[in-house]
Amino acid sequence: MSLNTSRQLPHSPAVLAAPLAFIRTESGQIFANASFLDGEWVSRYGSQTLEVLRRMYPDMALMSIPECYTLQNERFRQPWKEVTEARYIDQLEVLPPMDWNASQSGASFKSSEMYGGDVTSIFASKDGRFFECRDVCTLTHQNIIAAVTAQFFAGESVNSGH
Structure with a gap:
């Protein structure tokens, strides 16, 4: 910045x-x-x-x-990284999640504890993979899934299995 x-x-x-x-x-x-x-x-x-x-x-x-x-x-922000399912589940259960959402595109939630300012840990899952970043707590589920998709699934075709 x-x-x-x-x-x-x-x-x-x-x-x-x-x-x-x-x-x-x-x-x-x-x-x-x-x-x-x-x-x-x-x-x-x-x-x-x-x-x-x-x-x-x-x-x-x-x-x-x-x-x-x-x-x-x-x-306080940190970029997206892939994490284990155990890390994802642990963070889901350690504190009540904030803004927990699920859609056909994936699931996401935010830690209810702020890291600093308006920044918290954000978690997402998509296609059996799990991700974490630190960003502002105002990110929407759609923005979270779009960011994960762009960073980790960009090269995959919609019809890759056919």
Whole structure:
């Protein structure tokens, strides 16, 4: 994920759709909410500008709260990998599953425990194979099965058995 941490921000809070915050981009830690004071964005407590904060923390950035959450979530995501049936069943039984779905295309569920931010472990099964990733808990069953199909079944023909 590339971040433009030096972009120009509006000179007035009236043009913003979302509140801003100062965030440490290396750790994903939100340092402070931002307020517009005397024509510039400052930390809500201490009234420090981005320039001052960057002297202490060179990785400091000013971005919208939704962008901060996206940055935090990116740090926790992990790609799909194939796992054993035992791993799949264990995770299905260890905590009550969240958003457990099944269709002709496959089955999926999410761990009810967040790994961090909005990211949780997601599990899927398709054609007797089992998969796991870490991603946002808002992924739909259709998106999950589509991702697994694209990554692990892309070369298979619909009529491969005929």
